[in-house]
Amino acid sequence: MRFSITTLGCKVNSYESNYYKEQLEKHGHQMVETNSPCDVCIINTCTVTNTAAAKSRQKIHSLKKTHPNALIVVVGCYVQHADQQEREKLNVDLIIGANHKNELVMRIEELLKDHVRKDLVEDIRDFTSFEEMPIHVYESKHRAFLKIEDGCNQFCSYCAIPYARGRQRSLSKEKVIEIAQSLSNKGHYEIVLTGIHTGRYQDGDTTLAKLLKELLEKTDERVQYRISSIEITEVDDELIDLMKQTTRICRHLHIPIQSGCNETLQRMNRPYTIEEFQQRLDHIRKEIPDISISTDVIVGFVQESEEEFETTYKNLEDCAFSFLHVFPYSKRNGTAASRMKGEVHGSIVKERVNKLLALSNKLRQNDMERFTDLEVLIEKQDQDGVYHGYCQQYHPVKIYSDVPLSTRIHVTWNEIKDHTYIVLKKEGSLCD
Structure with a gap:
C-alpha cells in the first residue's frame, strides 16, 4: 500500500505525522509524495483559527479531487472540533479525532479490507x-x-x-x-x-x-x-x-508572551501581567546569564488599540527576546474571543506585524552578538559541503569546513549574515 501524509499546523502535528510514517512503514507500507499516485491519503489537520480550519477543508477536498481512487483519512484537531454534520459533509473514508491516533495503522488496514467508512471522534x-x-x-x-x-x-x-x-x-x-x-x-x-x-x-x-x-x-x-x-x-x-x-x-527557552500590554493580556485570559512576566524574565537571566529567550506574539487581537500596540512594542523591546514569532490574530469560532466586538482592520494588523518582524530582526542580531564561542549540533550537510546546525541558544549556524563534521562541535563565528552565524574553518582548526 502506498500512502501520503499532509501535515497542517503545529510541531506536535509534525511529530504525530512522523509517528504515523514510522508505524506504516514498519507494517510494510510505502510513503510517497502527495502528488504521486497512492492508495491512501492521510491529512493531519489543524483548527487553531478559522483560517486553519478552512485550509484543512480545502486540503481534504483538493486531495479527494486529485486522488479520486484513494482512500481519504482525516485525523486531528479540525475533525475533533467539528460537529457531526460538518464531518459528514467531508465525505471521507476514515476520521480520527484527538483519540485513537495510535490505532491509525490498524484502522487503515481494516479500511483496506472491509471498505466501511468510520468516524471515531469521541467527546473531548x-x-x-x-x-x-x-x-x-x-x-x-x-x-x-x-x-x-x-x-x-x-x-x-x-x-x-x-x-x-x-x-x-x-x-x-x-x-x-x-x-x-x-x-x-x-x-x-x-x-x-x-x-x-x-x-x-x-x-x-x-x-x-x-x-x-x-x-x-x-x-x-x-x-x-x-x-x-x-x-x-x-x-x-x-x-x-x-x-x-x-x-x-x-541554553534556550521559548516562552510565549502573546502581548506586552496588560489590557490585551486580560482580554486574552493570560495568567500574568507584563510586570510579572518581566520580573520572572529578569530572574531567569540573572541565574542563567548565557540563556536566550524567544517568544510568540499575537498582533491585532480584538480591540487592540494603537496605544495598546505601542505599549506591546516597547515592552517587547525592553524584554530583549532573542527573536519573535509574530502571528496576526485570526478568529476561531467557539472561543470566547470570537464573541468579542472590535476586530482590528486587516491593513492595520499587517502594518503592526511588519513592525514587530523588523523588531525581531534587531533583537536577534543583538542576542547573537552576545556570544563568541558556540556549541553546535550538526544536523545536515548540503550539496556544496556546507554544514548546518543550531547552537545551544537556538540560533542557526552555517559552517564551511575542509574536514568532515558530525555530532556536536565547538566553534567561533566569523560573521553574522541573514541572522545566521557564519563559521569559516580550515583543516585542523576544529574542536570536538
Missing part, C-alpha cells in the same frame, strides 16, 4: 489518559523529538486547542525515560521534549524539572535536552536550579 471530555506515540529513530538527524504531554487546561480566550485536544495528560515517567534511552542508543544527541503544554508535564509527583533530572541521570552524558515551549508561570526555581547545574539542558 472523555480523554483522560495519554496515548503513547513513540518515535524510535529520526533518520539522518542527531536531533530527535519526544512528545511527553498533550492537551491544555489554560483556556486562553483566543484558543480552540482545549476543545480540540482535550485536557492535560502526560506520558508516564518510565516510558519517557525508556524512549529517551532508545533515541540515545540510536545516536540522537539532542532530544526535544515537546507537547501542547510541555511545562505542565505531571506524572504523579514528577514535574518537568524532576523528569529532566532523571533523564540526565539515566541517559548518555553526551545527550542534551531542549524544551520546545514553556509558559513563564512554569519556569519554576527547581527548573532554573537544574539548568544552572548542567549545560546538558540547552
Whole structure:
C-alpha cells in the first residue's frame, strides 16, 4: 500500500505525522509524495483559527479531487472540533479525532479490507489518559523529538486547542525515560521534549524539572535536552536550579508572551501581567546569564488599540527576546474571543506585524552578538559541503569546513549574515 501524509499546523502535528510514517512503514507500507499516485491519503489537520480550519477543508477536498481512487483519512484537531454534520459533509473514508491516533495503522488496514467508512471522534471530555506515540529513530538527524504531554487546561480566550485536544495528560515517567534511552542508543544527541503544554508535564509527583533530572541521570552524558515551549508561570526555581547545574539542558527557552500590554493580556485570559512576566524574565537571566529567550506574539487581537500596540512594542523591546514569532490574530469560532466586538482592520494588523518582524530582526542580531564561542549540533550537510546546525541558544549556524563534521562541535563565528552565524574553518582548526 502506498500512502501520503499532509501535515497542517503545529510541531506536535509534525511529530504525530512522523509517528504515523514510522508505524506504516514498519507494517510494510510505502510513503510517497502527495502528488504521486497512492492508495491512501492521510491529512493531519489543524483548527487553531478559522483560517486553519478552512485550509484543512480545502486540503481534504483538493486531495479527494486529485486522488479520486484513494482512500481519504482525516485525523486531528479540525475533525475533533467539528460537529457531526460538518464531518459528514467531508465525505471521507476514515476520521480520527484527538483519540485513537495510535490505532491509525490498524484502522487503515481494516479500511483496506472491509471498505466501511468510520468516524471515531469521541467527546473531548472523555480523554483522560495519554496515548503513547513513540518515535524510535529520526533518520539522518542527531536531533530527535519526544512528545511527553498533550492537551491544555489554560483556556486562553483566543484558543480552540482545549476543545480540540482535550485536557492535560502526560506520558508516564518510565516510558519517557525508556524512549529517551532508545533515541540515545540510536545516536540522537539532542532530544526535544515537546507537547501542547510541555511545562505542565505531571506524572504523579514528577514535574518537568524532576523528569529532566532523571533523564540526565539515566541517559548518555553526551545527550542534551531542549524544551520546545514553556509558559513563564512554569519556569519554576527547581527548573532554573537544574539548568544552572548542567549545560546538558540547552541554553534556550521559548516562552510565549502573546502581548506586552496588560489590557490585551486580560482580554486574552493570560495568567500574568507584563510586570510579572518581566520580573520572572529578569530572574531567569540573572541565574542563567548565557540563556536566550524567544517568544510568540499575537498582533491585532480584538480591540487592540494603537496605544495598546505601542505599549506591546516597547515592552517587547525592553524584554530583549532573542527573536519573535509574530502571528496576526485570526478568529476561531467557539472561543470566547470570537464573541468579542472590535476586530482590528486587516491593513492595520499587517502594518503592526511588519513592525514587530523588523523588531525581531534587531533583537536577534543583538542576542547573537552576545556570544563568541558556540556549541553546535550538526544536523545536515548540503550539496556544496556546507554544514548546518543550531547552537545551544537556538540560533542557526552555517559552517564551511575542509574536514568532515558530525555530532556536536565547538566553534567561533566569523560573521553574522541573514541572522545566521557564519563559521569559516580550515583543516585542523576544529574542536570536538
